[in-house]
Amino acid sequence: MANVYGYIRVSTKEQNEQRQLNKMIDKGVEARRIFVDKASGKDFNRPQYKTLRRVLGEGDIVYIDALDRMGRNYDEVISEWKYITRELQADIIVLENETLFDSRKFREMGDMGRLMEDQFLSLLSYVADQERKKIRQRQAEGIAVAKSEGKHLGRPQLNLDTLSDKQRDALTTNYSRWKNKEITGVEFMMLLDLKKNSFYKIVKEYEAVGQ
The missing domain is CATH 1.10.10 (Arc Repressor Mutant, subunit A)
Structure with missing residues (x-):
């Protein structure tokens, strides 16, 4: 029998996961099947995610609030997406945009769906990479401006x-x-x-x- 799971990630221990938790419960996910990590999304070395990965089976569904809750390294997100949906034969639904991020829709379309999913994930990776470059550029420009104005960067000096x-x-x-x-x-x-x-x-x- 297929199971329904929820995966929640917040970046720090201080952040509250209740908003994401409420969404999972509204979808009918049992509390014992909701996995919560309080960790950075830079990689997938997270204890609760690893546990979820181990228990997932064919036909299971995983709800995620938003794609960046799964992770922020989009190359790895795509790799994990394909592992879950193709190797494990489970499905992922991203609540922030269920119209686009529902692997069941691609599965129902067979080989054509897989081709469309590959193109969609590649586009996602490109857009995410461009966004990362923009962020780095804005940060570099901000640092350059601050230095030119003689501003101290980093923590204020304690004295x-x-x-x-x-x-x-x-x-x-x-x-x-x-x-x-x-x-x-x-x-x-x-x-x-x-x-x-x-x-x-x-x-x-x-x-x-x-x-």
């Missing part, structure tokens, strides 16, 4: 001047307590809301300017 008023107060109030071992370094870091490397950098600068 005494960039500390908040609260942090400066905590530093001046607790520095002598820390030196006299009334509080530990960890406690002092927590009071300053700084990580270890930043903490010692700030303390060194603080001591250099004579407190």
